Amino acid sequence: MAKRNTITKQLILDSLKNSKSAVSQEILQKELGEAVDRATIYRVLNSFCEDGIVHKILGDDGKYYFAICVNCSEKKHKHNHFHFRCLSCGKIECLPNEMEVKLPEGYQSVNFNGFISGYCKDCSNSSLFKQQ
Template sequence: MNDEIENKLREKNTKPTSMRILVYDFLASQDVARSLSEIENHFYPADRITIYRTLKTFEEKGIVHSIQENSTSKYRLCSDDCNEDTHKDWHLHFYCRICKQTTCRTDINFQAPSQATLRIDEVRLFAKGICENCLDETMQ
C-alpha cells in the first residue's frame, strides 16, 4: 500500500515523507471530509504544524481539496485528474445538519463551460440539509 501512495505522491511532484504517506492513507480511508483538528487527533501526539503543512502542500499539488464550512476547512482527497494548476472537483459538498458530516457528492456534478473564453480554476459548491442516512432514520 505504501508503494502505491508513494507513487501517487511522486506523480503529483510531492516528496513521499512518512507523514505525507500517513496523512494520505488516513484520508483515503475516510468516507467524509475531515477537519484539521480531526486529522490531528488521529495522529496525536504528532506535530500539528507538520500535519497542517502536509495538508497545505497536498492542496497546492492537487492531492486534496478543502471545503470551507463556516470558519472551518475540511479536507478530502481529490480525483486523480486534479493538479497544481486546476482542481477538477466539480461536485457538490454536502453538510448534514443531523450527523454533522460533510461528504463529497460526486453523484451531483456540474460541467465546466465548454467555451475557451475563460478558465475556471476552482469551484466551491456547498449545500446543507439532511443526508439520506439521517433522513431514513427520521422516517422510521
Template sequence: MEVKKTRNTEKQNLVKDILSKTEHTMSAEDIMAAMPIKVNKTTIYRILDRFAAKGEVHFVTGKNGKAYYALCNGCGVSHDIHNHIHFECQECQEVTCLPNKLSIPNLEGFTINETQFLIIGVCNKCKA
C-alpha cells in the first residue's frame, strides 16, 4: 500500500492528542465526541485510515463490529500483524490494549494479512 504524504493539520493533531491521552482504545464516534472543534465522522475515519497506513495507529474490531483505534507503539508501516491482546469489557464496553504478546504461527500454504486478538470479559473496574 502506497502511503500518501500529507501535511499535518489541526484535526490530525487533535486526533493524535486525544488518542495519546486515553488508556483504552476509542471508536471514531468517541474521538468525534472528544474533539474540541466540529469534525464530521467521515473526516475522522479518513484521518484514522491515513494514520493506520503510516503505522501510527492500529485497530481491533469489537464484539459489536465497531472498530476501536489506539496509537501504535513502535509498530511501523507493516503493522498489520499485531501480536498483542485486546480486552473488551462486557460491562463498560471499553476495549484495552494489553501488554501480553502472542506468537504468530507461520502457516504453510497461507498468507496472513492481518491479526486481531480480542478477549471478552469483565474488567477490574467493573468487577469491583
C-alpha cells in the first residue's frame, strides 16, 4: 500500500531539505509554527526514518536530530559516519567520511552513533573566537 504524501509531510520534508544541518523536532516546530502540531512532526519524522528519507542522530545533549539521507533505502541505512555539533552556533553536521568498525566475530552492528563536539570552521575562524 502506497503512503500518502500530505501537505504536512511535504512541509516537514521541505524544511529538512532546506536546512543546512540536522534539525531537532523543536527546531522544526519553531520553523513551522502552528501549521503543524508537535505529535504530527514526531510521527512524520519517524515515518521518514523508516522510509529511508532521514536518519536519526542522538546528540550529546540527549536530543534527537534528523538529517536527510543520501543513498539510503527503507531496508538499508548506511550511516557509519560521525556527526559534529558546534558548541558556539549549535549546528549539527554529518561528517563525510564513512567509518568502518571491526566487530568481533559473531557480532552484528545495527546502529552506529559517533558524535563529536567542538567548534565548526565558521565559528573557529570568527574574530571573537580568535580573541580568546
